[in-house]
Amino acid sequence: MQTTRSTTVRRSSLAPLAAFAAGLAFQGVANANILNNPGFETATTTTVSNVLGNFTGFQGIWAPEMGSITTATLGVTPAAGARMLGMTNDGLTATQSFQAVDVTAYSALINSGTATMNASALFNTNGGYTGAQGSIVVQFFTAASYGSLIGNSGFGSLALDANPLSWETNSVSSAIPVGTTWMLFQVAYGNASIGNNTGFVDNAFLEIVPSPGAIALLGLGGLVGRRRR
Numbered sequence: 001m002q003t004t005r006s007t008t009v010r011r012s013s014l015a016p017l018a019a020f021a022a023g024l025a026f027q028g029v030a031n032a033n034i035l036n037n038p039g040f041e042t043a044t045t046t047t048v049s050n051v052l053g054n055f056t057g058f059q060g061i062w063a064p065e066m067g068s069i070t071t072a073t074l075g076v077t078p079a080a081g082a083r084m085l086g087m088t089n090d091g092l093t094a095t096q097s098f099q100a101v102d103v104t105a106y107s108a109l110i111n112s113g114t115a116t117m118n119a120s121a122l123f124n125t126n127g128g129y130t131g132a133q134g135s136i137v138v139q140f141f142t143a144a145s146y147g148s149l150i151g152n153s154g155f156g157s158l159a160l161d162a163n164p165l166s167w168e169t170n171s172v173s174s175a176i177p178v179g180t181t182w183m184l185f186q187v188a189y190g191n192a193s194i195g196n197n198t199g200f201v202d203n204a205f206l207e208i209v210p211s212p213g214a215i216a217l218l219g220l221g222g223l224v225g226r227r228r229r
């Protein structure tokens with residue numbers, strides 16, 4: 001179940017037509033969740049070193065630094081389905097989980113310089129404390145290797161409430177650099193903020209869509225062109 005992702009997009013009056021045209025151009029690839037096992041319903045995980053060292057061989061498999069995919073525990077019930085991801089303090093700065101995604105199917109859109117990625121997930125912790133810091137970040141690569149990193153989305157972060165019955169939505173959007181062929185989706189909790197507690201994640205989501213701004217500009221450009229003629 002995809003919930004309450006909030007996107008604030010300013011559209012010109014031309015946007016609906018332009019968006020329709022862009023939708024036709026990229027039909028079949030837009031508006032799909034490109035993560036594998038986004039709801040953590042399959043319990044299989046792998047190691048972070050496997051994923052970061054071999055995008056191709058371990059693509060689509062969640063890799064928690066410290067944690068596992070679990071059923072309901074510690075008073076927390078999965079937001080959807082029977083399972084969720086649980087992460088615990090790994091002793092460093094943040095406890096992170098990764099999934100590598102091959103995005104070469106989107107190369108035409110990405111290399112047009114007008115691709116946006118929208119990422120989100122639900123976060124929750126066991127009760128009794130406040131201020132757990134949950135984050136999402138997506139990194140961009142030009143090849144199937146960590147060394148080809150060319151940018152990242154910046155962090156979408158939020159401080160969680162103390163209620164284990166409420167799942168809170170975290171999201172981040174950014175332009176996708178031209179040349180991107182692989183993306184690394186990451187969810188994380190600040191270790192200092194969770195202490196000996198567990199940070200949970202469910203309903204992870206990642207999509208690649210035409211940039212709303214680029215669509216609006218295309219629409220305006222078309223209008224100006226017609227007026228000049």
Ligand SMILES: [Ca+2]
Nearest residue numbers: 039080081083
């Ligand atoms: Ca789930």
Ligand SMILES: [Ca+2]
Nearest residue numbers: 124163164166
């Ligand atoms: Ca909560």
